[in-house]
Amino acid sequence: MSDELKPDALLDRIDYTPAAGSWMDSTVQIMPGMYCYAAKAESVETLGLPNARTWNPLEDDWKLPENWQEIIHNAIKERLEKFRTFKVFMDICVRCGACADKCHFFLGTGDPKNMPVLRAELLRSVYRNDFTKAAQILKMIPGGEKLSGGRPMTLDVLKEWWYYFFQCTECRRCSVFCPYGIDTAEITIMAREIFNLLGLNIDWIATPVSNCYKTGNHLGIQPHAFKDMLEFFAEDIEEITGVNVEPQFNKKGADILFITPSGDVFADPGTYTCQGYLILFKYLKDKYGLDVTWSTYASEGGNFGFFTSHETMKRLNSKMYAEARRLGVKWILGGECGHMWRVIHQYMDTMNGPADFLEEPVNPITGTKFENAKSTKMVHITEFTADLIKHGKLELDKSRNANRIMTFHDSCNTSRGMGLLEEPRYVIQNVCDNFFEMPPNTIREQTFCCGSGSGLNAGENIELRMAGGLPRANAVKYVHEKFGVNTLGTICAIDRAALSTLMEYWVPEVQVYGIHELVGNALILPGEKERETDLRLEPLPGMEDEDE
Amino acid sequence: MNQKYMLPLAGVFLLFLLAYAGVEGAGLQWFFGIVIPYLAVIAFIWGFVNRVMGWASSAVPFRIPTTCGQQKSLPWIKQNCIDNPDKASGVFIRMLLEIFLFRSLFRNTKAAFNRDENNRLTYSWEIFLWVGALAFHYGFLVVLIRHLRFFMEPVPASLAFLEYVDGIVQIGLPGIFLSGLVLLAAALFLLARRIFDVKVSYISLAADYFPLFLIIGIAATGIAMRYFTKVDITGVKEFTMGLVTFHPVIPPGVGGLFYAHVLMVSVLFAYFPVSKLMHAGGIFLSPTRNMANNTRAKRHVNPWNYAVDVHTYEQYEDHFRDKMIEAGLPVDKEE
Ligand code: HEM
Numbered sequence A: 001m002s003d004e005l006k007p008d009a010l011l012d013r014i015d016y017t018p019a020a021g022s023w024m025d026s027t028v029q030i031m032p033g034m035y036c037y038a039a040k041a042e043s044v045e046t047l048g049l050p051n052a053r054t055w056n057p058l059e060d061d062w063k064l065p066e067n068w069q070e071i072i073h074n075a076i077k078e079r080l081e082k083f084r085t086f087k088v089f090m091d092i093c094v095r096c097g098a099c100a101d102k103c104h105f106f107l108g109t110g111d112p113k114n115m116p117v118l119r120a121e122l123l124r125s126v127y128r129n130d131f132t133k134a135a136q137i138l139k140m141i142p143g144g145e146k147l148s149g150g151r152p153m154t155l156d157v158l159k160e161w162w163y164y165f166f167q168c169t170e171c172r173r174c175s176v177f178c179p180y181g182i183d184t185a186e187i188t189i190m191a192r193e194i195f196n197l198l199g200l201n202i203d204w205i206a207t208p209v210s211n212c213y214k215t216g217n218h219l220g221i222q223p224h225a226f227k228d229m230l231e232f233f234a235e236d237i238e239e240i241t242g243v244n245v246e247p248q249f250n251k252k253g254a255d256i257l258f259i260t261p262s263g264d265v266f267a268d269p270g271t272y273t274c275q276g277y278l279i280l281f282k283y284l285k286d287k288y289g290l291d292v293t294w295s296t297y298a299s300e301g302g303n304f305g306f307f308t309s310h311e312t313m314k315r316l317n318s319k320m321y322a323e324a325r326r327l328g329v330k331w332i333l334g335g336e337c338g339h340m341w342r343v344i345h346q347y348m349d350t351m352n353g354p355a356d357f358l359e360e361p362v363n364p365i366t367g368t369k370f371e372n373a374k375s376t377k378m379v380h381i382t383e384f385t386a387d388l389i390k391h392g393k394l395e396l397d398k399s400r401n402a403n404r405i406m407t408f409h410d411s412c413n414t415s416r417g418m419g420l421l422e423e424p425r426y427v428i429q430n431v432c433d434n435f436f437e438m439p440p441n442t443i444r445e446q447t448f449c450c451g452s453g454s455g456l457n458a459g460e461n462i463e464l465r466m467a468g469g470l471p472r473a474n475a476v477k478y479v480h481e482k483f484g485v486n487t488l489g490t491i492c493a494i495d496r497a498a499l500s501t502l503m504e505y506w507v508p509e510v511q512v513y514g515i516h517e518l519v520g521n522a523l524i525l526p527g528e529k530e531r532e533t534d535l536r537l538e539p540l541p542g543m544e545d546e547d548e
Numbered sequence B: 001m002n003q004k005y006m007l008p009l010a011g012v013f014l015l016f017l018l019a020y021a022g023v024e025g026a027g028l029q030w031f032f033g034i035v036i037p038y039l040a041v042i043a044f045i046w047g048f049v050n051r052v053m054g055w056a057s058s059a060v061p062f063r064i065p066t067t068c069g070q071q072k073s074l075p076w077i078k079q080n081c082i083d084n085p086d087k088a089s090g091v092f093i094r095m096l097l098e099i100f101l102f103r104s105l106f107r108n109t110k111a112a113f114n115r116d117e118n119n120r121l122t123y124s125w126e127i128f129l130w131v132g133a134l135a136f137h138y139g140f141l142v143v144l145i146r147h148l149r150f151f152m153e154p155v156p157a158s159l160a161f162l163e164y165v166d167g168i169v170q171i172g173l174p175g176i177f178l179s180g181l182v183l184l185a186a187a188l189f190l191l192a193r194r195i196f197d198v199k200v201s202y203i204s205l206a207a208d209y210f211p212l213f214l215i216i217g218i219a220a221t222g223i224a225m226r227y228f229t230k231v232d233i234t235g236v237k238e239f240t241m242g243l244v245t246f247h248p249v250i251p252p253g254v255g256g257l258f259y260a261h262v263l264m265v266s267v268l269f270a271y272f273p274v275s276k277l278m279h280a281g282g283i284f285l286s287p288t289r290n291m292a293n294n295t296r297a298k299r300h301v302n303p304w305n306y307a308v309d310v311h312t313y314e315q316y317e318d319h320f321r322d323k324m325i326e327a328g329l330p331v332d333k334e335e
């Protein structure tokens, strides 16, 4: 990141006053650092999606199909019928501007087209031109076209769409403030579906999707390697605790199938969260005989298909139920992840259910029925762990996290597409004594995105990510300075990767932790030796001296 | 000057002049008083119903409410039953609050960035849009309801009561109705915001100024007739009763100003269904607000769900069988 924009230069640029003139007149300039590379042809081919080819967003010719305008027109038409959200949201925005300064990308870049209302207007202007009576009537009057607020679909407009719909992380913060609940994320989702009909995906989405489809996870980790990685973690844990946690794979007849994003298996600091899961499952196995299995086939909780199209989302998600059925488990437990949980909570059962081959989830250890998951039959790990803690089923040593001064980042998807707010906080407060909230306008349903969600956590768009993450980082910096917070807790795999980079850029003193990493540190395994380090192999509080 | 608002402003002036001159100069009372209002009402009803039916005919494939509070989960965690409802009753209250109190707008904040040693982004509560919008809509509603007295004989007691409350502030004669003034003031505030708030000005279209000018024109002509030109009120009542009983009459002694008022109201009605004013209907159908967040507890059915190509476990195992066996992973078929 050495030759990238320095934080000060980025801050200098911020100005919330739009330039003079009409936004409709300007042509888009695709800026390096702000966009993601084009999808590789082979990744597009794996899924059999249209117009696989090599292309470059910076070149004039995007190698579009001959009839691309017709494709777009028909795609909008079809989606207006299939999605009431889309149709209503196209029609009813009053442009009151309540959403304008709610988007982290607007706050971080000052680019007026990052105001949610204008992002939506990019598409709405074409919708008005092509589909509304008002525009058709106005077109009959000379000069009326300008009054209608419509504009025809040109290549420039398409490029502008592409640039700005890949500057939206589908975080839904705008939707919280809109008097009609207009969700710009929903419009971005439609726009990205349309891009995929023209072969205009970005590679950071297309390649993970292709890997996930073929190999089972975003990173294309093959089954034997997946097993190796978890066993490698088991060795690390054994070194720290003296206990072999013995993960199980593809085990038929297990009680519970566990699925988490593969990022936790592959990338620090998610790997420590993953070790936390392993410790928890070992504990539950030894104490209560709970049998949890991992799957190498359904080894991806995340679903970048969600950022491609509804159909692709469904194709990738199908593996969860298919694997649960094949293994004959009772129900599914899901790890810490944001968009994974939006898909599970709001889409999975509808797309790939009914899950009538599973049982209504009951925690066999506490007897708690997870009523809120009785149809989808998948439970969030913080719901599960909070229940265990509440019933006193976990032996926890908080002091092992005593050097962690925590704050908690609500993921966009779990807060605004689910409402999982208290469960992770309850877990945190039971494994760690020092917890401070960020300011109220930046947490819970008003939480700010990490700036890298919805498949935008690539390397080449780092400037966009650091700008988009500014409001989040700014709030962390505040509690860091005020309370000495040194740890940012998350329940999302993308957050763990993205926020680590973000913190390094804006608040380098703060480290990013998954909640189950803290659980793993605090949980006292039966028969464990006296631990000297935490899962990061750093000395535990009080053990620093002995280390020297 | 900005043509985004100059053109709509000119348009509203033109409407005014058209009716005024048409009546005062050309004697076209029957056209502006009878033909246009009937057409406008037909256009309004037909257009409104069509628009709502159009929305209703679109599918709701997924249950995707925007959740603004704690979900229902474990029994000891307190759910926010309104901002994150899992039952119809909660959704109902959430919708009532949205429709009558503009609850989401009430949350509005204003972000500011201070480039200094702290570089802090701050968010302050921003209530003015909410106050302005609420005043505007309730002003409009009360004015609208008060106008029913022109279309009913005898005037119901509840209407008389509303007029009594609306006229509680008494300064001179005739008594002042607060609603009309509030409507005018609020509309002017919303207009000022659109012109002077740089962000709102940037996103505004001609179609955002037009209804505001129109409503300001309606309110201004209405106020002028009531307080200044003192329109012949019995003549007006004769006229309006004629319209609702389908025996239209043109009363003598009612002048051009009244017909200008009627034309602008008619244009507002006709314009309503083809414009953003349909937000009044759309809010009821907004899936992010009118659905319960219980998708995991109760299966939602997508009417157009279709089968898709998937990569099955069998294909996966066929691809990786040797590696899986070598790694000691269980397989379904050994060969
Ligand atoms: C007969 C019904 C309604 C009419 C005639 C109406 C009219 C209008 C008009 C003309 C505006 C534009 C103000 C502007 O441009 O600044 C507006 C804005 C607005 N309306 Fe309505 N509305 C109606 C119903 C509703 C309902 C039921 C709601 C409930 C949420 C609502 C909420 C709003 C809000 C929040 C604004 C934003 C204010 C602004 O744009 O500055 N309206 N409405």
Ligand code: SF4
Pocket: A092, A093, A094, A095, A096, A097, A098, A099, A100, A116, A117, A177, A178, A179, A180, A181, A182
């Ligand atoms: S808050 Fe809603 S109605 Fe207002 S400008 Fe934004 S999307 Fe449009």
Ligand code: SF4
Pocket: A102, A103, A104, A105, A115, A116, A119, A167, A168, A169, A170, A171, A172, A173, A174, A175, A183, A184, A185, A188
């Ligand atoms: S969904 Fe999030 S990123 Fe997209 S426009 Fe709304 S606030 Fe911005």
